[in-house]
Amino acid sequence: MIVLCGCGITVSLMHTLVAPLLPEISHTMHLSQDAASWLLTVTMLAGAVCAPVCGRLGDMLGKRRMLAIALAIMSAGSLLGALSWSFESLLGARLLQGAAFGVLPLGISILKDELPADRVMAGTATMSSTLGVGGAIGMPLAGVIAQLMNWHAVFWAATAVSLLVLALVVAFVPESPVRSGGRFDVVGALGLAAGLVSLLMAVSRGGTWGWGSPAIVGLFAGAAVAMTLWAVHQLRVRQPLVDLRTSARPVVLLTNTATTLVGVGMFASFMMTPLMLQASTATGHGHGVSVMVAGLCMVPMGLGMLFFSPLSAKLSARRGAHVTLLVGTLVMVVGNVAQALLPGSIPLLMVVLMVLSIGTALCFSAMPTLIMAWVPVTETASANSLNSLLRTIGTSTCAAIGGTLLAVYTTRVDGAVVPSSTGFQVTFWMAAAASLAAAGLALAVTAVIRRSARTTAEQTDVTGTVAARTGMMAQ
Structure with a gap:
């Protein structure tokens, strides 16, 4: 480990x-x-x-x-x-x-x-x-x-x-003894690559090239066409690159969707906080520190995730990974709202980052656990890879939108055009909204799991009753 x-x-x-x-x-x-x-x-x-x-x-x-x-x-x-x-x-x-x-x-x-x-x-x-x-x-x-x-x-x-x-x-x-074997889906890999490159290129370069430019619109359209054809191929091929039928199971689908939103909620602080720390104090939100000091201020956030990961495992063991995901997303809502209020001191900002690190640790530990519990044991690596991919899409989307907002909302400081407080606030409110939406999906996951548990319990009761009656008749 x-x-x-x-x-x-x-x-x-x-x-x-x-x-x-x-x-x-x-x-x-x-x-x-x-x-x-x-x-x-x-x-x-x-x-x-x-x-x-x-x-x-x-x-x-x-x-x-x-x-x-x-x-x-x-x-x-x-x-x-x-x-x-x-x-x-x-x-x-x-x-x-x-x-x-x-x-x-x-x-x-x-x-x-x-x-x-x-x-x-x-x-x-x-x-x-x-x-x-x-x-x-x-x-x-x-x-x-x-x-x-x-x-x-x-x-x-x-x-x-x-x-x-x-x-x-x-x-x-x-080496893991669990293997699925089979043939690699080359066509599926090429189709997924075409769709992902088009989508992420459009998302990452939209702020630079212009969201309404022919190149960006063409990339989004190409991504939609490529991903549609890819999905049709995955449903028809015997051994697909990604088993969409398994991915469509309610718990897996809801968790993967929540993963994208968690990526947005988490990455806003990773992207915006160093910029806020380095911005001039004359902006009203900046702290005027060097690149190295700004980086050092981010270290507690990473270490907080490491230290709080055992807590998330204990919570998942006692209450279930779906509860851990719900708690984590709600903590992220609190952290992003606090960020949107733009903490006025570095110590207070680091406390807010620690809160976000707790929420992120809870979410990151719960999502793979949920995924692996609801996919076949021979597909855990590909299922986790898809989950990681969706998190990347979330972080890339956050980076693109956040960069656009900083370019739109500007102010002048000593004759230079710099991002204003509004751009940072809107980005953090967006991250808070994404975290809240992820909490809603976590509630839906909880409902599905509990309904499934009730159904299983009822089936067990029926099976036990039938077996008991059969035994009595035999006697």
């Missing part, structure tokens, strides 16, 4: 380590800010496409094998980034690093197969929390390394860590 959690932290680090390096990379390579932002976009696209593919191949061929392959690809990408000589080579490095996004759902599925039943919830909760831990410490860590040396050193450090976790996986993680 320790090794797999290390893998989760490492992969989430890869997704955030470039963010504080963009200004230096833009200056060194003479790039515009829009061009440099592709170093973030391409990683997200690669991760979205590779996660379901890794999940399905893990169910078929072995989860540990696919985990090692994904980490090897990530290591190659990190090494290429350290040796990069042009923007194109660096872009390729980030593409390879993004291919490891499937590590987290693969690790959760391995824990489900290998741990004793009474430790699965705790293991899943801890593994899920690593996404927040890596995301929170990635920015300050990369900023410190880049400040002491240069951005190439960040990739060298990433290479060393990637190779270390790969060696630990080979040495200590057993």
Whole structure:
């Protein structure tokens, strides 16, 4: 479990380590800010496409094998980034690093197969929390390394860590005995890739290219057509990439939908808080700190997720994962409302971030548990990968809308145009609304589970009564 959690932290680090390096990379390579932002976009696209593919191949061929392959690809990408000589080579490095996004759902599925039943919830909760831990410490860590040396050193450090976790996986993680076998759905993988790339490109670039521009409208239309054809193919093929019939089960469908909304509710703080911390105090909402200090202020949020994950496992064991999800979403509502009120001091802001970390930890631990309880044991990796993909769609949507709001609501400070308080407030209110909607879905999940339990109990009573009468007649 320790090794797999290390893998989760490492992969989430890869997704955030470039963010504080963009200004230096833009200056060194003479790039515009829009061009440099592709170093973030391409990683997200690669991760979205590779996660379901890794999940399905893990169910078929072995989860540990696919985990090692994904980490090897990530290591190659990190090494290429350290040796990069042009923007194109660096872009390729980030593409390879993004291919490891499937590590987290693969690790959760391995824990489900290998741990004793009474430790699965705790293991899943801890593994899920690593996404927040890596995301929170990635920015300050990369900023410190880049400040002491240069951005190439960040990739060298990433290479060393990637190779270390790969060696630990080979040495200590057993291969899961649960495999589905079968044939890989190549057509389904290509169709899903086309749909996801079109959708996430439109979402991530809409604020830059214009939401009503022909390119963005065309991408949304292409995504709709591609995903429709893909869904038809998945329903017809014997061994689909994603079993849509299983995904349509009420608990799975409601949990996956809630996952997208939780992604929105969680990512608003990850995206907006560093900007608020670095903004000038003259704006009325900024705190005027450096990039490194802003990153350090985010660390408690990641550590809070790690420390509160055991609590979420205990709550799920006693009351059920559906109750944990409901409590987590409600806590996220409170945290986002507090953020929308724009805390006036850094200590108060860190308290609010801790509240959000508790809610996020509860949600992240509950969602995989719910998914794995309602899908066949041979499909846990692909089901968790789909859940992770939907969370990515939520965070990408939050980033796109939040960026647009900051561009729309501006003010002037010392002659410069900067985001106003309104843009931050509207974004946090949006995140609070998304969290509240996720709470509504969690209530629906609770209702479905309780109705299913009542039905099962009634069937058991009927079966027991029939058996008793049959026994009496025999006597």
